[in-house]
Amino acid sequence: MSPIRGTMPHVGLLSASPVPSDYTGTRLAACNLCEAICGLELTIERGAVTAVRGNDADPLSRGHVCPKGVSIADVYTDPDRLRRPVRRVGEEWVEMGWDEALDLVADRLAATITEHGRHAVGVYLGNPSAHSLGSSTHGTAFVRSLRTRNRFSASSVDQVPHQLVSWLLYGHQLLVPVPDLDRTSYFLVVGANPMASNGSLMTVPDFPQRLRDLKARGGRMVVLDPRRTETAKVATEHHFVRPGSDAAVLLAMVHVLLAEGLTRPASYVDDIALLEAAVADFTPERAEATSGVPAEVVRRIARDLAAADGAAAYGRVGVSTHGFGSVCQWAIQCLNILTGNLDREGGVLFPEPAVDIVGRRIIGPGHFDAWRSRVRDSPEFGGELPVSVLREEIETPGEGQVRAMVTMAGNPVLSTPDGRSLSRALEGLDFMVSVDFYVNETTRHADVILPPTSALERDQYDLVFHNFAVRNTARYTPPVFAKDADQRHDWQIFAGLATRLGHRLGARLPLRARLTARARLAASPATVLTGLLATGRRVSMRRLRAHPEGVDLGPLRPTLPGRLQTADHRLHLAPALLVGDLDRLRAALAATAVPDGELLLIGRRHQRDNNSWMHNTPRLTRGRPRHHLLMHPDDLAERGIADGARVTVTSRVGAVEVEASASEDLMPGVVSLPHGYGHQVAGTRLRHASGVAGVSINDLTDPALLDLSGNAALTGVPVSVAPA
Structure with a gap:
């Protein structure tokens, strides 16, 4: 039965149909503003949203909503939001038609590629790209059509250490274990603030209630953070840790587990002796000297992790975004693996989404150092270079210099290192286009801005974040409002650009690339999703349309070693790349x-x-x-x-x-x-x-x-x- 509860004229309105301009009633929607992906219920009066509340029937968010979700209609009605393409003329922005705008962008990008080569075009993907179904299905195809190695994203100011460690240990960059928060009894949080974020690389809407439930069943949450965050304030205990020293603390915990014989790894785990030798000198006393965390606290936390009946260690931005983020994430995985909490109920588990982007390799497993940046010689990961090298790739002359730039839903001038210098570099580009509906510190440098529709005007399925959710669910949400005739969805923008580029570059593109791009771009995101769901066989598109509140697919469950994607289907605890970085860590700790x-x-x-x-x-x-x-x-x-x-x-x-x-x-x-x-x-x-x-x-x-x-x-x- 449809959850739509129209109270006035349009009681029988199907949930798949955008509401008429005079509609009064309620309508379900999805929040795409953060990783919590909460279900929403909108109250609409004469076509205008008058209230937003959490949807109690959503099996994942369970009625939770944060202030951002309540404000989602403010984006839809925002007078600052662009709705038609604009071109920068001097200091002014002038509206233009869609065909004119797409032709202009395709002409300039094709000219850059023809004159300077395909690597002369740079691409930056912002965080919202992962929150849009159309960007996931069509944006990636457009980026591939450019065939440039100068690809950058917000990932390298956020989460690449997680991805690198998952690739090394489990065989896929997005095979990230998620805390089984609804059943764990001991939750160790390092450098993360889920009370504010509702999780990150851990989709956990209504974290506050889940924490209350954890405590009610006698569980504990321990937080290590240099700030008494909103999460630390409600923890069972909190310990200050000096910024950047987390690796010493986490490795010391691994040291304690191994030295005291507190390990119980699975039978498919190898290289424990190599790991023990690598961390032999990372003692709790050494950790205390550099971090401020008392040695007895380090030992006690390690012992408590080992003794708990279901424990999960979790670290996020605070331990990913310093010079030893990968070592930190490796140590966190080792804590879960060595205590036997990997692939254990109440520990950390791998979600099984209806569209398995990992198992089916819809997103590639990843690779490291397949090529390097031109100026600083920095290695790529997963096809992307570190965004920290973007400025120099624009400013340094020579073959492969970035001369044209495409930004997609991002603001790297505010969100990446030394933003002022990047802003100056963007001013010197030959051409820049931004797919974005705001003029911001980055897009103000663009020659053309192509604005997509907002969240309430397009359909949504979270291809990415169901892969990190603390419970297996699926939800497809049709658009609430119809777009205007002169608006375009993001997927239509990407399809239009890729098609035009293909026509202009012609034989310069390999035949296989042209045929693949054409096939990907021909179908709508909903059509692509329908096919993925049908072949996944966990839930059909028909069922999701009948239940826009979402479908519950059950709690997380053990899936290893079957889901490992390593070459030998075993888990190697001491990758040479990470062990080799410990000498750099030792030198840094000696100079604290x-x-x-x-x-x-x-x-x-x-x-x-x-x-x-x-x-x-x-x-x-x-x-x-x-x-x-x-x-x-x-x-x-x-x-x-x-x-x-x-x-x-x-x-x-x-x-x-x-x-x-x-x-x-x-x-x-x-x-x-x-x-x-x-x-x-x-x-x-x-x-x-x-x-x-x-x-x-x-x-x-x-x-x-x-x-x-x-x-x-x-x-x-x-x-x-x-x-x-």
Whole structure:
């Protein structure tokens, strides 16, 4: 039975049909603003959304909704949102028709490829690309049609260490174990804040209720973080850890498990002796000296993990975004594997989504160092170069120089290291096109902006995030509102560009590539999804259309060793690439003395922020300012700085001015700025609380500092703070 409960004229309206302009009633939708993918119920009066609440019938989100989800209709109605293509003429933006715009973009990209080669075009994919069905089905085909090696994405400021470690251990970059949060009894959280994020690479809507349930059954949550985050405040226990030292703490826990004989790995796990030798000198005492976490705490946590009846160790952005993110993620996997909690109910398990993007290799397994960047010689991972090298690839002359740029739903000027320098580099491009519906710090450099429809105007199925969910579910959501005749969905934009490029480049493209692209682009995302579901045989498109609230496919369950994608279907605990990085870690730990007056900068996120956008949504920017630099009161007093005063924060690559706020939630010696702030675009309503745009933390982060994987080192940046 349809969950649509129209109360006035359109009671019988099918859920697959966009609502008429005069519709009054309710309609189900899906939030695509973060990884929690919550189900929504919209109240609509005469075609306008008047209220948004969580959908109680959704089997994954169970009625949960956060402030961002409540604000989803604000994006639909936002006067700043572009609805038709625009071309930059001097300092003005001029609307143009779709055919004219797509032809212009195809002409300029084809000319660049013809004159300078295919690597002269660079591509950047922003985070929202993974949250759109059309971008997943058609955006990737468009990018492949360019055949450039200069591909970049938000992944290398976020999650590549997870992907590299999963590729090395399990055989696929997205075969990421997920905490079985609904059944675990011990949850170790390192550098993550799921109370604000509702999980990341762990789709867990309504984390607060799931945590209450964990505690109600006698479970514990232990948090290691340099800030007393929203998650740390509700934990069973919290311990401060010096930014960037997490690897020493996690390896010391692995050391304890091996030294005390607390391991019970599965029969398909190899190389335990190699691992034991590699971590022999990473003792709890060494960890204490560099991290501040007492040695007895390190030992106790390791023992508690081993003794718990179902335990899960989980680390996220705080341990992925420093110079040893891959070692951290490796150590976290080792903790789960050695304690026997991998592939165990209550431990960490691999979801089984209705569309198995991993098992069917819809997304490739990954590769490392297949090619390198032209200037810095940085290795690629999974077909992408580190975004930290993008600026130099644009500015450095020579064969392969990036001369034209395509950005897709991203704002790297705010979200990648040394954004000011990247902004200057973008100004020097021969041509730039952005598929985005906002003018922001990045897209303002584009020659053409091609705006797609918003979430409420298109259908949605989360191909990516069901792969990380704490419960197996599936949900297809039709569009709530019909798009205008002069709007285009993202998949239509990508199909139009790829088709036009194919015509212009002709024989320059291999025949197989042309035929593959043509087949992929001919079908709509819904048609592609229908075929994937039919061959997956877990749930049909017909059933999903009949149940837009979602279909429950059951709890996570053990699936190993069958799902391993390694060459020999075994799990090798000591990959040479990671073991080889330990010497670099040892050298870094030996040089941990902090110069007088130096502080370590970390980021933070808020539940009411969505990375670098939605800061022009009034309901999300109300209340106390969130853009301030947080400092421990002792650090303020030591520098003669008053609470609330403006300060100058300086790093190796730049300086910013911002208000400072005293907070005992910070570990002494650590300061914190939020990610995604710093909007300065004239002519829009981009703003923050009290009309303050804040500053970009990434004007301080250093593009020279990278993890082994190529991920940017955004955490633990050395800075000085002085009165402005």
